Amino acid sequence: MIKKLSAPLTNKDIQSLGVGDQVLISGKIYTARDAAHREFKGNPPFDVKGQILYYASPTPTKPKAVIGSIGPTTSSRMDAFTPELLKKGLKATIGKGTRGREVVAAMKKFKAVYLVVPGGAAALLAKHIKKARVVAYPELGPEAVLELEVLDFPAIVAIDSKGRNLFEIGKKEYSR
Amino acid sequence: MREISAKKITETVKNLCINANTDLPEDILEALNKALAKEESPTGREVLRQLISNAKIAKQEKVPLCQDTGTAVVFIEMGQEVRVIEGSLEEAIHTGVSLGYHKGYLRKSIVTDPLKRKNTGDNAPAVIHTEIVPGKNIKIGLLCKGGGAENRSAVKMLKPTSSKDEIEQFILETAEKAGPDACPPFIIGIGIGGNFDTVTLIAKKALLRPVGKHHSEKDTADWERELLDKINKLGVGPMGLGGRVTALAVNIEKRPCHISSLPVAVNIECHAHRYKEAVL
Numbered sequence: 216m217i218k219k220l221s222a223p224l225t226n227k228d229i230q231s232l233g234v235g236d237q238v239l240i241s242g243k244i245y246t247a248r249d250a251a252h253r254e255f256k257g258n259p260p261f262d263v264k265g266q267i268l269y270y271a272s273p274t275p276t277k278p279k280a281v282i283g284s285i286g287p288t289t290s291s292r293m294d295a296f297t298p299e300l301l302k303k304g305l306k307a308t309i310g311k312g313t314r315g316r317e318v319v320a321a322m323k324k325f326k327a328v329y330l331v332v333p334g335g336a337a338a339l340l341a342k343h344i345k346k347a348r349v350v351a352y353p354e355l356g357p358e359a360v361l362e363l364e365v366l367d368f369p370a371i372v373a374i375d376s377k378g379r380n381l382f383e384i385g386k387k388e389y390s391r
Numbered sequence: 392m393r394e395i396s397a398k399k400i401t402e403t404v405k406n407l408c409i410n411a412n413t414d415l416p417e418d419i420l421e422a423l424n425k426a427l428a429k430e431e432s433p434t435g436r437e438v439l440r441q442l443i444s445n446a447k448i449a450k451q452e453k454v455p456l457c458q459d460t461g462t463a464v465v466f467i468e469m470g471q472e473v474r475v476i477e478g479s480l481e482e483a484i485h486t487g488v489s490l491g492y493h494k495g496y497l498r499k500s501i502v503t504d505p506l507k508r509k510n511t512g513d514n515a516p517a518v519i520h521t522e523i524v525p526g527k528n529i530k531i532g533l534l535c536k537g538g539g540a541e542n543r544s545a546v547k548m549l550k551p552t553s554s555k556d557e558i559e560q561f562i563l564e565t566a567e568k569a570g571p572d573a574c575p576p577f578i579i580g581i582g583i584g585g586n587f588d589t590v591t592l593i594a595k596k597a598l599l600r601p602v603g604k605h606h607s608e609k610d611t612a613d614w615e616r617e618l619l620d621k622i623n624k625l626g627v628g629p630m631g632l633g634g635r636v637t638a639l640a641v642n643i644e645k646r647p648c649h650i651s652s653l654p655v656a657v658n659i660e661c662h663a664h665r666y667k668e669a670v671l
Contacts, residue, residue: 237437272458273498274454274455274458274460274496274497275496276496283455283458283498284449284454284455284456284457284458285458286457286458286459288459288539291572311571311572311574312570312571312631313570313571313631331630331632333630334457334574334630334661335442335445335456335457335661335662335663336442336444337445337455337456337457338449338452338455338456339441339444339448341454356510369441371434371438371632373632381434381632381633382570382631382632384633385432385434385626385628385632386625386626386627386628386631386633387626388432388633389431389626389628389633389634389635390624390625390626
């Protein structure tokens with residue numbers, strides 16, 4: 216099922232999403248990966264309430280382009296930092312690969328979802344980004360925190376707020 | 392003796408870097424289309440559709456297929472009747488990588504020291520493997536290898552008495568553990584034999600074989616097909632979200648080895664298999 220989402224998200228939005236749903240996100244989302252999470256020290260430089268965090272760092276921007284290619288990085292590397300951000304009101308994270316038990320528990324507790332975009336779809340995903348600006352840590356280069364204005368950015372609900380996990384469900388369904 | 396200038400090598404490597412990162416090889420694209428026809432999972436199909444569409448956009452707009460533009464792994468086959476003039480071969484390659492990653496707006500992912508981790512700023516140095524072969528040409532192959540899939544690769548020193556089943560178990564476990572993080576559907580390069588160092592190199596070279604082309608020995612070719620079938624029964628699927636297609640190809644390379652050894656290496660490659668070659 217394809218659902219349109221507009222960021223920032225509400226608890227109602229989150230509860231309407233089930234594992235395996237395809238979503239098209241519009242509005243503002245934020246990037247952060249390893250180095251930015253280390254810099255947060257529990258206090259991100261923007262209000263995370265209702266927001267969506269994308270684990271990504273783009274290739275350099277070509278002249279006249281909005282942004283370079285920008286696909287997901289492996290989410291589990293950010294697991295240690297995620298429950299704290301979910302507690303502060305972060306509603307969704309986007310990346311690739313599965314999440315640890317503690318992250319899933321925090322997603323259930325604080326009502327959040329985990330979305331997956333295909334690794335290696337970086338050129339396609341960049342097409343859905345209309346504006347990009349650095350909002351923190353410019354010194355981190357490609358790992359700086361970016362605010363992205365996205366339009367119909369496609370993603371898949373891999374873990375929903377009830378803790379249902381598509382990596383487990385899908386594998387079970389198709390293994391023989 | 393034939394002479395080729397270092398400048399020519401630099402220019403070739405530069406172009407290979409840009410082409411490899413923006414133009415997915417035809418055999419991979421064809422394999423993705425076949426995977427789409429075969430995949431039963433709706434989510435898996437959606438992932439594959441996006442990957443095919445991504446390849447078209449990257450080619451048309453000359454932008455990188457993936458933001459991880461990889462380590463530049465360069466395979467040189469150097470004819471013994473040709474020599475490089477006006478500079479060193481290795482320097483020419485590193486300069487080519489540096490220029491290619493700069494001019495192609497590719498991400499720089501190499502750090503100078505594995506512990507201090509300061510970015511070199513130009514994606515050099517490349518990893519270079521050189522072979523001397525008969526003839527007067529220089530063949531340059533460039534594989535841009537992403538970090539995620541490389542991290543999920545493994546090597547194991549088995550016993551010479553280990554059964555084929557034990558080898559299979561190690562291969563299947565490695566493929567399954569690579570799971571969602573290493574960006575399936577994979578290309579899986581397997582090295583068997585040689586020693587600790589050659590086994591990983593032949594596993595990587597196995598990745599360079601076009602998808603659909605099998606080993607020249609019939610029993611090994613049959614084993615590649617069986618392994619592919621078994622890996623696709625794991626259910627991991629595109630991006631690990633469940634499905635019938637977990638790998639696009641399994642390629643095996645073998646080498647003679649010591650009576651007390653049986654090294655096995657599994658090199659995992661993501662679906663964004665960026666390999667191009669040129670002959671000078």
